[in-house]
Amino acid sequence: MKRLLVVLTLVIFLAVPVAQVFASGAGEASTGEVVLTFPTFWVGQDSKSGPIASLVEKFNNENAGEIRVLIEPNPDTDGYRDKLNAQLASGRAPDIFVFNPDPTSFQYYDSDILMDFTDELAGAWGDDFVRSYIDESTIGGRTKTVPYEIGITPIWYNMNLLNQVGYSEPPATWDDFMAMADALKAAGVVPTSQMTGGSNAWTSMLWYSHIIGSLGGPNVWDKPLTDPVYVEAAEYLLQLYTDGNTTRDAVGGDAGVSGGHFLAGDTAAFINGPWYIGRIRGDAPAIHAATRLAAAPQVGDYSGHQIGFLLSNLAAANTSDPRKRAAVITFMKFMTDPENVTSVSKAAGSLFAIKYELGGDIDPLQQEFVRAASDSTFAIGHFQSQYPVAVVQEFGQALGAMALGEATPEEFVEMLIAANR
Amino acid sequence: MIVQSGSNRLGIILFLTPVILLFAVYFVYPLGFVFVTSTLDWNGVSTPEFIGLRNFIDNFQNHTFQKSIRNNFIWLFALGFGQITLAAGVAMILARRPRGWRFLRTAYFLPNVISQVAIAMMWKALYNAEYGALNQFLEIIGLSGWTHNWLGEIGTALPAVLIQQVFYIGYFMIIILASTMSIPESFYEAAQIDGANVFQQERYITLPMLVPILVTSTTLAMAYGLRHFEATFLLTDGGPANSTSVMGIQLYKMLKSIDYGHANATGATLVILGIIVIVVIRSTFGRAVNAGEAEQ
Secondary structure (H helix, E strand, C coil): CHHHHHHHHHHHHHHHHHHHHHCCCCCCCCCCCEEEEEEECCCCCCCCHHHHHHHHHHHHHHCCCCEEEEEEECCCHHHHHHHHHHHHHCCCCCCEEEECCCCCHHHHHHCCCECCCHHHHHCHHHHHECHHHHHHCEECCEECCEEEEEEECCEEEEHHHHHHCCCCCCCCEHHHHHHHHHHHHHCCCEEECCCCCCCCCHHHHHHHHHHHHHHHCCCHHHCCCCCHHHHHHHHHHHHHCCCCCECCCCCCCCHHHHHHHHHCCCEEEEECCHHHHHHHHHHCHHHHHHEEEECCCECCCCCCCEEEEEEEEEEEECCCCHHHHHHHHHHHHHHCCHHHHHHHHHHHCCEECECCCCCCCCCHHHHHHHHHHHHCCCEECCHHHHCCHHHHHHHHHHHHHHHCCCCCHHHHHHHHHHHCC | CCCCCHHHHHHHHHHHHHHHHHHHHHHHHHHHHHHHHCCEECCCCCCCEECCCHHHHHHHHCHHHHHHHHHHHHHHHHHHHHHHHHHHHHHHHHCCCCCCHHHHHHHHHHHHHCCHHHHHHHHHHHHCCCCCHHHHHHHHCCCHHHCCCCCCCHHHHHHHHHHHHHCCCHHHHHHHHHHHHCCCHHHHHHHHHCCCCHHHHHHHHHHHHHHHHHHHHHHHHHHHHHCCCHHHHHHCCCCCCCCCCCHHHHHHHHHHCCCHHHHHHHHHHHHHHHHHHHHHHHHHHHHHHHHHHHHC
């Protein structure tokens, strides 16, 4: 009898997880005021925290008694995404959330967990958006997230440091860039900020993307990882890690190290997006005033391009409740309203996938971003946007191995290929 | 023999039920979930497909995973032997109540009440190649050739992370110190009369009396080594070139890739290795424990 009880208990505890894995979600209904939870990392020190909070407050006032959106603060971006993944995997998506538009997250399109905005975006609402961003957010004909924040990541130059070594313009070609690097080193300045750490080796990953774009052109991401362009780009990237072209702590360094050196005036070149404007303006006003943006130096046949990508989409939990669905769509339309987007863009420095006019009264560095975007010959996404998280995570490790002489550029790419299997 | 009446049995069941339920919900169920999903090809939203041991085979064929297991065992031995040896040594010194021993006891334990994140950030700054205090100190004393990018070089990263962890001996030091101070003074007085010096007293009285607590501490430290994650994640994220990666880091990265099958196979491997390690420790040191208990 005792043995039977033990066996039954074990069977029950093993059966429950199996049932949960294979189970599907159920519908729900709402009455009265619709309350939508909105967990987000646009809080705390994030440059969009204030503008987004103001927008949500405005929305709640305009829809008092009908819809109320509650922001759930989650200031740690990585933690937010981990938590979100766990929620999505357990079939319990938040009402509204910030979706990371990368190949790994797009796997959730295969499920019914995300609300589908295809029909709404095909109508007048879709006209508010830059069409290509809707296309990027559409898979298999379905648009299950709303394109929102975008980024371009030109090269940031500290012109004070460049002027010191006789450069009044950012270098146009790779040879010019390396000559400038030599001049800077002779003057005791480290040419570039780099990093292999963090979840994606962000700064160096962007350099790699720029170099690949210059070598392979607008359709370079159509090429598989086995294409020689990836090895050739790695050879150029390696140059930035050798001969003192970056700081000594670049291998293992994270975004704080990479950005910190530029903010401190230690390095002359850096890469990041417009969301960093608020940070540099607040923490290093002198560097902010001296910063000029430019396209990456030409390496191959192509030049003048930018790395442009969807940074964050808005998403919502699928629901069978028509009132809740209507409330979500009302909120999404409000968030992407050109007037509201303009106010966030001006306050935070961020750029958006919506058609809007910034006007002239904006931060000079943001004007530089707008100019860099409009001057670009073409735009491609970055490496991270093209490959699953496993490959992106391996990028920093493989780069570290290459920078330390433990791997050749060929082996660097082989490590990426192995992670892609 | 104790005979239990019916009311006693009911009482026992009532008192035990909440604990058993909590244990089942928070331990047995998640464990079952991990083992079940470790045999599935599943990303959380796709239809799960049973693939047997494929995830385990994939993991063990992966070079980074192999490196991670090796590093886990380095952690296991470093904590199990290095940290416990240090903790026991300090505890034995403090048990002799030298001047300022109370302050030292508190000082050694203090890092255990500070957030691991705060400690890791401090060490990260200390080790930094450009502005870190360690390199600056080496330069001041004329050893600039010894400076390194401590967390960014393959030869120094793992030792750097290990050292910052191994020296936090406070937790085990307190446990061993409590045990040391419970040894009757009369034992030492008798040994002194017999002419035993301090080292002989420690060797022939303290150490044998401490064997059970040392075995328990070693078991706990080795278990911490096997499941190690925080310090490596915060200091190196497994880098450079995966040289400091451990299974916990691999599991975390697999979860970030929403690759739940491989992640849970890693989790299951950790559980199985943990059981094996504990069984080996208990069986290896079992006789020593019994001998130590017999001496007490």
